[in-house]
Amino acid sequence: MRIVILTGAGISAESGLGTFRDKDGLWTRYDLNDAATPEGFARNPQLVTDFYNARRANCAAADPNAAHHALARLEAALPGEVMIVTQNVDDLHQRAGSQAVIPMHGALMSALCTGCGHRWPAPVAMALSDLCPACGKARTRPDVVWFGEIPYHMDAIVDAVTDCEIFAAIGTSGQVYPAAGLAAEARRAGAQCVELNLERSEISRAFHERHFGPATLVVPAWVD
Numbered sequence: 001m002r003i004v005i006l007t008g009a010g011i012s013a014e015s016g017l018g019t020f021r022d023k024d025g026l027w028t029r030y031d032l033n034d035a036a037t038p039e040g041f042a043r044n045p046q047l048v049t050d051f052y053n054a055r056r057a058n059c060a061a062a063d064p065n066a067a068h069h070a071l072a073r074l075e076a077a078l079p080g081e082v083m084i085v086t087q088n089v090d091d092l093h094q095r096a097g098s099q100a101v102i103p104m105h106g107a108l109m110s111a112l113c114t115g116c117g118h119r120w121p122a123p124v125a126m127a128l129s130d131l132c133p134a135c136g137k138a139r140t141r142p143d144v145v146w147f148g149e150i151p152y153h154m155d156a157i158v159d160a161v162t163d164c165e166i167f168a169a170i171g172t173s174g175q176v177y178p179a180a181g182l183a184a185e186a187r188r189a190g191a192q193c194v195e196l197n198l199e200r201s202e203i204s205r206a207f208h209e210r211h212f213g214p215a216t217l218v219v220p221a222w223v224d
């Protein structure tokens with residue numbers, strides 16, 4: 001893979017989806033220990049279900065923006081050479097037309113059975129009483145990766161990151177690992193590392209090049 005692009009909540013901010021750690025971000029309104037940990041879900045599954053139902057409804061009403069579309073154009077121009085590793089659980093890259101997308105923190109639009117591991121398309125409003133279509137039990141949860149859980153597809157991600165020529169990170173604060181460590185890994189392996197973000201992040205020093213500004217401006221300018 002020639003180009004690996006890590007995306008975070010900032011790329012979807014201008015589509016109307018909230019980020020986590022900005023001044024009006026989700027973690028200013030919700031305690032992440034309640035909303036995004038397995039322990040929080042065990043304590044109060046209804047609160048977590050409501051949190052993700054609201055986010056799923058927002059996502060369904062949102063559209064990909066110029067940054068998502070620019071990345072889809074890049075892949076169309078360089079078939080087989082671009083991979084997006086997204087921390088986002090929205091589906092805006094896929095709806096913009098990107099094909100090679102690895103959702104390392106899962107997907108809002110997917111439900112997971114904690115009993116048998118089956119996955120299926122989540123209804124916009126999930127309910128704790130929803131039955132798993134495979135095993136028939138009511139043990140459903142959002143198919144997302146919470147703190148303390150292992151992100152999905154890590155082997156494929158590390159292979160791509162340590163084998164690319166260009167690594168770009170877009171709209172991520174670099175505060176959540178292992179995603180935040182990928183730029184340093186790519187750099188150690190010899191990639192040219194580019195940061196595209198609204199402002200400096202925790203990991204800005206890991207990059208050779210930095211472009212600051214809203215994603216809908218800096219991403220199309222970088223791609224085209």
Ligand code: BJW
Pocket residue numbers: 007008009010011013014019020021022025036087088089105144145146147148149150151154170171172173174175176177178196197198199200201213214215216
């Ligand atoms: C714009 C913009 C605009 C705004 N244009 N830009 C050291 C090593 C390894 C692990 C750890 C470690 N230390 C601690 C850990 C554990 C923990 C962790 O990282 N904790 C930190 C708080 C320190 N990590 C975990 O538990 C992870 N699992 C794990 O480590 O397993 C073991 C393991 C180790 C090694 C290899 C493999 C496994 C799991 C983390 C799961 C995170 N889950 C969440 C929720 C997902 C579901 C959901 O969406 O609800 O993922 S938390 C939340 O944070 C979500 C995001 O994907 C993630 C990152 O946030 P992101 O995208 O960076 O958003 P923000 O809001 O932080 O930043 C937005 C940025 O955009 C800002 O910079 C803005 O400036 C910018 N911006 N508007 C451009 N218009």
